[in-house]
Amino acid sequence: MIIKYLKNGNNMSNKSADEIKEYILNISSYEAEVEINVISNKNQNKYKAKQQFVKEDNLYKQEIIEPENIKGVIFSYDGKNLKLENTKLGLNKIYEDYKYIGSNDLSLIQFVNDYNDVEEKSFQEKDGNVILELKIKNGNKYRTYKKLYVDKQRGVPTKMEIQDVSQNIIIYILYNEIKINNLQKEDILAFKLSIENQDI
Numbered sequence: 001m002i003i004k005y006l007k008n009g010n011n012m013s014n015k016s017a018d019e020i021k022e023y024i025l026n027i028s029s030y031e032a033e034v035e036i037n038v039i040s041n042k043n044q045n046k047y048k049a050k051q052q053f054v055k056e057d058n059l060y061k062q063e064i065i066e067p068e069n070i071k072g073v074i075f076s077y078d079g080k081n082l083k084l085e086n087t088k089l090g091l092n093k094i095y096e097d098y099k100y101i102g103s104n105d106l107s108l109i110q111f112v113n114d115y116n117d118v119e120e121k122s123f124q125e126k127d128g129n130v131i132l133e134l135k136i137k138n139g140n141k142y143r144t145y146k147k148l149y150v151d152k153q154r155g156v157p158t159k160m161e162i163q164d165v166s167q168n169i170i171i172y173i174l175y176n177e178i179k180i181n182n183l184q185k186e187d188i189l190a191f192k193l194s195i196e197n198q199d200i
Contacts, residue, residue, distance in 0.1 A: 017125040020155050021132060024148070025112055029054045029183035032157075033065070036106060037172040053109045056185045060107060105162055105171060111148050128152055141165040156180060 015023070029052075036047040048066040053059065058079040064070050072087035082098035085091065104110050114134055115121055121134040130150040136143060145163035150156065156178050162171040 015152075015155060017123065017130045017152065020130045020150055020152055021123050023155055023180075024130075024132070024150055024157065025115060027055070027109075027112065028181050030108055030178060030180050031183045031187075032108065032178040033176045034106075035174040035176060037174075039168075039170050039172070049106075051107065052183060052187065053107065054183055054185045054187070055109075059185060060104070060109065062106065105143055105146075106173065108148075108157060108160070108175075111146055111160060114146060115148075125152065129158070142170055 031053075032051045034049050034051060036049060038045045038047075046067075047064060047070075050063045050065060052061045059077065061074065061076040063075075064073045072085075074083075074085040074087065076083045076085070077098065080097060082095040084093045084095075111132075111134075114136060115132055118134050118136060120137065121132070123130060123132045125131075128151065130152050132148045132150070134146050136146070142164050143162050144165045145161075145167055147161045147163070148157055149159045151158050157175045159175065160171075160173040161169050162173075164170050
């Protein structure tokens with residue numbers, strides 16, 4: 001597999017593991033193309049998606065790229081309302097005052113929020129990676145442990161694992177392309193306005 005990294009504007013090659021950790025925990029935005037593997041007892045489902053997040057106003061968007069049958073399904077959150085869209089079918093649904101965005105485990109920012117909130121956490125440097133690990137107390141038994149691998153040379157995440165209470169991997173996310181702190185609020189809002197204009 002080829003992983004393509006886009007320059008994030010900072011030279012991370014001489015940063016310590018602690019500096020890399022602080023950089024990731026304080027990101028203001030990210031844009032990524034990801035592969036998501038969801039593993040259950042019976043099967044494994046794979047998805048490709050594009051994710052965008054801007055800390056200002058807590059804006060988040062995820063668009064499914066693959067598989068073909070759900071391509072174009074978009075999940076966007078503007079800090080208050082959640083909008084689900086199916087661009088193929090021209091359908092959309094808005095959930096006003098949506099309070100459950102914090103349960104979006106597929107988002108890198110949810111990992112950051114969890115890491116900042118929990119007491120049981122650690123980080124280490126191993127095989128060229130800075131690995132951040134955490135345990136969520138009193139959480140869902142299917143999302144008890146999380147582990148984020150950050151390439152120390154480039155200072156960007158390469159993969160995230162979400163494990164159940166028995167430490168079996170149930171979600172595995174590969175960051176094929178990622179840009180950190182390059183996205184502006186307007187980049188997500190411009191997309192939102194173009195969708196709304198189509199509805200008029």
